[in-house]
Amino acid sequence: MTNTPTGFGRMTRKEDARFVRGRGTYVDDVRLPGTLHAAVLRSPLAHARITAIDTRAAEAHPKVRVVITGAVLADRGLAWMPTLSGDVQAVLATDKVRFQGQEVAFVIADDPYSARDALALVDVDYDPLPPVVDARTALDPDAPVIRDDREGRRDNHIFDWEAGDAAATDRVFAGAAVVVAQDVLYPRVHPAPLETCAVIADHDVVTGKLTVWATTQAPHAHRTLLATITGIPEHRIRVVSPDVGGGFGNKVPIYPAYVCAVAGSMLTGRPVKWTEDRSENLMATTFARDYHMHGEIASTVDGKILALRVRVLADHGAFNGTAQPSKYPAGFFHIVTGSYDLEAAHCSVTGVYTNKAPGGVAYACSFRVAEASFLVERLVDLLALELDVDPAELRMRNLLRPEQFPYTCSTGWEYDSGDYPRALALLLETAGYRELRAEQARRRELGEHLGIGLSFFTEAVGAGPRKHMDIVGLGMADGAELRVHPTGKAVLRISVQSQGQGHETTFAQIVAHELGIGPDDVDVVHGDTDATPFGLGTYGSRSTPVSGAAASMAARKVRERARIVASAMLEVSPDDLEWSPGRWSVRGDPTAGKSITEIAAAAHSDLDLPDGVEGQLDASCVYNPPNLTFPFGAYLCVVEVDPGTGQVVVRRFVAVDDCGVRINPSIVEGQVHGGLADGIGVALMELIAFDPDGNHLGGSFMDYLLPTAVDCPSWELAETVTPSPHHPLGAKGIGECATVGSPAAVVNAVMDALRPFGVRHADMPLTPAAVWRAIQGRPLRGDLAID
Amino acid sequence: MQIAVVVNGEEHVRDVEPRLLLVHFLREDLGLTGTHWGCDTSNCGVCVVHLDGVPVKSCTVLAVMADGREVRTVEGLARGADLDPVQRGFIACHGLQCGFCTPGMLMTARWLLDHDPDPSTEDIRAALSGQLCRCTGYENIVRSVRWAAENGSEAAS
Numbered sequence: 001m002t003n004t005p006t007g008f009g010r011m012t013r014k015e016d017a018r019f020v021r022g023r024g025t026y027v028d029d030v031r032l033p034g035t036l037h038a039a040v041l042r043s044p045l046a047h048a049r050i051t052a053i054d055t056r057a058a059e060a061h062p063k064v065r066v067v068i069t070g071a072v073l074a075d076r077g078l079a080w081m082p083t084l085s086g087d088v089q090a091v092l093a094t095d096k097v098r099f100q101g102q103e104v105a106f107v108i109a110d111d112p113y114s115a116r117d118a119l120a121l122v123d124v125d126y127d128p129l130p131p132v133v134d135a136r137t138a139l140d141p142d143a144p145v146i147r148d149d150r151e152g153r154r155d156n157h158i159f160d161w162e163a164g165d166a167a168a169t170d171r172v173f174a175g176a177a178v179v180v181a182q183d184v185l186y187p188r189v190h191p192a193p194l195e196t197c198a199v200i201a202d203h204d205v206v207t208g209k210l211t212v213w214a215t216t217q218a219p220h221a222h223r224t225l226l227a228t229i230t231g232i233p234e235h236r237i238r239v240v241s242p243d244v245g246g247g248f249g250n251k252v253p254i255y256p257a258y259v260c261a262v263a264g265s266m267l268t269g270r271p272v273k274w275t276e277d278r279s280e281n282l283m284a285t286t287f288a289r290d291y292h293m294h295g296e297i298a299s300t301v302d303g304k305i306l307a308l309r310v311r312v313l314a315d316h317g318a319f320n321g322t323a324q325p326s327k328y329p330a331g332f333f334h335i336v337t338g339s340y341d342l343e344a345a346h347c348s349v350t351g352v353y354t355n356k357a358p359g360g361v362a363y364a365c366s367f368r369v370a371e372a373s374f375l376v377e378r379l380v381d382l383l384a385l386e387l388d389v390d391p392a393e394l395r396m397r398n399l400l401r402p403e404q405f406p407y408t409c410s411t412g413w414e415y416d417s418g419d420y421p422r423a424l425a426l427l428l429e430t431a432g433y434r435e436l437r438a439e440q441a442r443r444r445e446l447g448e449h450l451g452i453g454l455s456f457f458t459e460a461v462g463a464g465p466r467k468h469m470d471i472v473g474l475g476m477a478d479g480a481e482l483r484v485h486p487t488g489k490a491v492l493r494i495s496v497q498s499q500g501q502g503h504e505t506t507f508a509q510i511v512a513h514e515l516g517i518g519p520d521d522v523d524v525v526h527g528d529t530d531a532t533p534f535g536l537g538t539y540g541s542r543s544t545p546v547s548g549a550a551a552s553m554a555a556r557k558v559r560e561r562a563r564i565v566a567s568a569m570l571e572v573s574p575d576d577l578e579w580s581p582g583r584w585s586v587r588g589d590p591t592a593g594k595s596i597t598e599i600a601a602a603a604h605s606d607l608d609l610p611d612g613v614e615g616q617l618d619a620s621c622v623y624n625p626p627n628l629t630f631p632f633g634a635y636l637c638v639v640e641v642d643p644g645t646g647q648v649v650v651r652r653f654v655a656v657d658d659c660g661v662r663i664n665p666s667i668v669e670g671q672v673h674g675g676l677a678d679g680i681g682v683a684l685m686e687l688i689a690f691d692p693d694g695n696h697l698g699g700s701f702m703d704y705l706l707p708t709a710v711d712c713p714s715w716e717l718a719e720t721v722t723p724s725p726h727h728p729l730g731a732k733g734i735g736e737c738a739t740v741g742s743p744a745a746v747v748n749a750v751m752d753a754l755r756p757f758g759v760r761h762a763d764m765p766l767t768p769a770a771v772w773r774a775i776q777g778r779p780l781r782g783d784l785a786i787d
Numbered sequence: 788m789q790i791a792v793v794v795n796g797e798e799h800v801r802d803v804e805p806r807l808l809l810v811h812f813l814r815e816d817l818g819l820t821g822t823h824w825g826c827d828t829s830n831c832g833v834c835v836v837h838l839d840g841v842p843v844k845s846c847t848v849l850a851v852m853a854d855g856r857e858v859r860t861v862e863g864l865a866r867g868a869d870l871d872p873v874q875r876g877f878i879a880c881h882g883l884q885c886g887f888c889t890p891g892m893l894m895t896a897r898w899l900l901d902h903d904p905d906p907s908t909e910d911i912r913a914a915l916s917g918q919l920c921r922c923t924g925y926e927n928i929v930r931s932v933r934w935a936a937e938n939g940s941e942a943a944s
Contacts, residue, residue, distance in 0.1 A: 022821015500885025
């Protein structure tokens with residue numbers, strides 16, 4: 001890889017120098033003098049009334065400083081906190097526990113081992129209650145009411161939400177020649193970043209300043225929420241998010257232990273540190289998916305797809321703690337229309353409480369586009385099976401055509417740009433689709449089970465326009481501040497937060513591209529609310545679409561200021577200057593010009609500037625995106641299935657992605673690689689299951705399986721580039737595309753392999769047991785550990 | 788109890804609790820935070836260090852088991868300013884994103900190349916199969932190790 005381009009192109013990452021030396025600074029690496037260490041006591045039961053908590057023995061432990069219970073917090077108004085979805089969540093349980101692993105007490109000691117020891121000394125009396133484990137029984141009239149903390153609450157219903165035209169959709173279905181229906185479960189999975197969540201709260205009793213070091217994808221949103229929750233004035237709160245070891249949505253919410261750490265620091269006058277262990281991460285922090293979907297697809301006899309009708313039961317756990325734009329309780333699920341030109345579509349989503357951990361929008365799902373994309377791509381494959389048409393041919397017949405963009409889908413999204421047939425054609429060519437089908441036919445005759453699966457997805461990222469999108473009332477715009485120093489070196493401050501995406505490199509390249517200087521001459525500051533402008537953070541693949549645009553626009557403002565400075569230096573009108581990378585020159589006389597470095601020096605000098613033009617060379621921008629961006633892609637997976645054991649081996653995975661203009665192609669490809677591995681994991685092995693008592697069955701990496709290097713093939717990538725018409729750089733965002741698009745390709749491949757056995761559908765994860773049972777005609781419902 | 792451990796060539800004598808994990812000894816007692824803690828169950832491998840030249844998961848090794856032995860961590864991989872070929876390979880091939888698994892990956896990769904200077908991609912995948920990465924999908928990690936194999940003769944060490 002060559003370093004260093006001026007602007008866009010492959011370059012090695014600026015952040016890697018510290019990471020390969022073990023010199024990253026993750027929250028658990030931060031050492032503050034006098035730090036105390038905390039551990040969380042968690043509920044062993046899924047649903048129980050707390051009758052008594054006795055902390056005396058724990059408090060008598062020689063190294064324990066404080067034991068915080070719900071009662072201690074309640075005295076300070078901190079026992080409950082708002083979620084990101086308009087609900088409230090117990091910080092520490094006071095009345096009942098509502099899921100296994102729920103926070104009950106917070107023990108602060110001199111060292112982490114002692115804090116752990118003391119957990120065993122806290123005596124909690126529980127009166128067990130029947131749990132709601134199966135979301136499909138949550139609305140039964142006799143179901144136990146989980147949220148009896150809420151005034152007047154008589155059931156477990158959270159919301160009903162719908163999009164599209166139900167009557168029009170019903171009419172199309174009534175007249176359709178072919179209708180295919182399927183129940184599809186997208187089971188509960190977990191983002192499981194390798195760095196677990198952690199916090200250090202440091203409250204200075206003298207200044208009143210609270211500094212919170214936290215694993216967060218959204219430092220500014222956390223600052224505002226902490227101010228709301230604790231009552232500490234927001235200008236006295238600083239949130240620092242140093243290096244973050246993966247997020248995938250897991251580090252968007254504020255977790256109860258963060259609030260406990262703040263309370264603990266205020267009570268002890270010392271910094272309080274808490275680092276979660278893996279079991280806590282898997283059992284209590286935000287899960288993903290858990291969508292029970294019923295989908296129907298209507299078509300003509302010759303395979304023209306006409307309409308979609310979808311009903312969803314959404315399991316939100318014990319508190320509605322999803323993180324998404326507040327107008328959209330089901331996120332962007334209504335992009336379930338996918339990549340096809342439909343006459344009508346309708347989807348309805350009902351959210352329910354169960355005795356499970358809260359969460360739901362995580363794991364690179366793009367606000368539930370993952371669920372939507374999986375469903376529509378399964379339905380298209382089932383339709384191809386019904387019609388006995390090749391699934392690639394069926395998709396090609398129905399994809400949106402380039403001339404239809406901008407395209408408004410039946411549920412209301414305006415897709416910005418795309419050339420879908422080109423991407424699918426490139427995929428089929430790259431994969432050698434015809435040859436693969438021929439090989440499959442030959443192998444079937446030998447009794448071997450090769451499967452070929454396709455998916456085509458349309459993503460919706462870069463949330464979003466402030467008018468339509470907010471998180472707890474905070475509009476989803478992001479800021480950027482650019483300062484060019486007198487020597488021409490630049491510092492860019494951004495509101496978004498890398499968790500591995502490489503912002504320090506990509507954003508430097510954006511400024512370099514706009515100002516015509518080298519990326520090494522631009523440093524990027526992020527992850528400290530005292531040092532960066534406000535913004536909503538990094539999730540939903542929004543960094544480049546929103547904050548990247550802010551950086552670009554700020555740099556263009558700097559460029560315009562530089563033009564005025566150059567005109568003063570050259571004593572010509574600004575209108576007589578023209579821009580070439582790094583330089584304003586007199587039109588028609590390229591030798592008469594000034595470089596950005598020269599202009600920066602002059603901007604800080606005694607040079608006379610026109611009235612009203614400020615000196616120096618800096619600018620800021622708050623970018624309010626006019627629309628989402630809509631990256632897309634076409635994926636193909638090849639698997640081999642052993643019907644004797646049910647074992648699935650992924651032989652190949654070919655991915656064509658179109659995310660518009662690519663700023664750093666290496667980083668883009670890395671994002672795709674990671675998402676494809678997610679798809680293998682979700683499709684084949686990842687699952688949080690529960691037993692009938694509500695016991696979590698995936699509480700360690702021995703039970704919650706993640707793909708390893710031997711489970712993944714060597715990814716084969718290709719690309720098309722269709723710029724976004726409304727993004728200043730034409731970029732669309734890429735972070736979650738592959739996670740959204742790949743599970744359907746894997747599952748479709750396995751179902752294709754199982755076609756000789758008459759298997760139409762089996763739910764994820766397609767573990768050997770699940771595949772074997774599907775072949776036997778006795779599909780497994782893995783999510784509940786029920787036979 | 789008192790232990791004496793040579794870490795990255797330097798001897799450290801400390802009083803430790805018998806139950807103290809090696810990963811916490813390195814991170815908390817010695818301040819070597821390059822070695823990470825990820826799962827407790829020997830599955831994720833972010834805590835891999837060399838113990839007498841052999842990769843171990845330091846979350847399931849007691850500090851007292853390192854008494855009288857040599858530990859090498861990611862901080863001991865470079866020779867001064869000169870990076871080890873595996874470190875250079877990970878930079879050159881974009882073999883890391885969030886960086887959290889990277890120290891463990893580097894230590895296992897170093898051990899692999901010490902024992903097999905020219906591993907196939909299958910060998911590399913097998914050697915790294917006890918370690919998890921959530922960001923890279925492994926492809927660029929494999930390429931990084933191959934890069935190190937092909938450019939290892941330029942190693943400063």
